[in-house]
Amino acid sequence: MRPEQESEQMNERLGRIEEKLDRLEQAQQKHKQSPGTRFLIGVGIGFVIILVLLMTIGVLQFVSVSNT
CATH class of the missing domain: 1.20.5 (Single alpha-helices involved in coiled-coils or other helix-helix interfaces)
Known part of the structure; x- marks a missing residue:
């Protein structure tokens, strides 16, 4: 060539x-995604994680009180 x-x-x-x-x-x-949308998704995920932790702590306290 x-x-x-x-x-x-x-x-x-x-x-x-x-x-x-x-x-x-x-x-x-x-x-x-816009930064505002990402921020709201992050806040929502953080809220769900905190809610699950609080529910776990509540269940553990309930179980420990009922055993005594």
């Missing part, structure tokens, strides 16, 4: 790779 043809093929390949990367970047940006 001539060097010109090789460089043309490389440019075409690079162009296709760039297009694929652009499409992947756009798809990833669509799925990003």
Whole structure:
């Protein structure tokens, strides 16, 4: 092959790779959540964890009182 043809093929390949990367970047940006949404999800998860711990402590206290 001539060097010109090789460089043309490389440019075409690079162009296709760039297009694929652009499409992947756009798809990833669509799925990003706003910081406010992430904060609310974090608060909700923290609330659930604290609620489960409090319920566990309550059950343990109830069991220990009923055994005495």
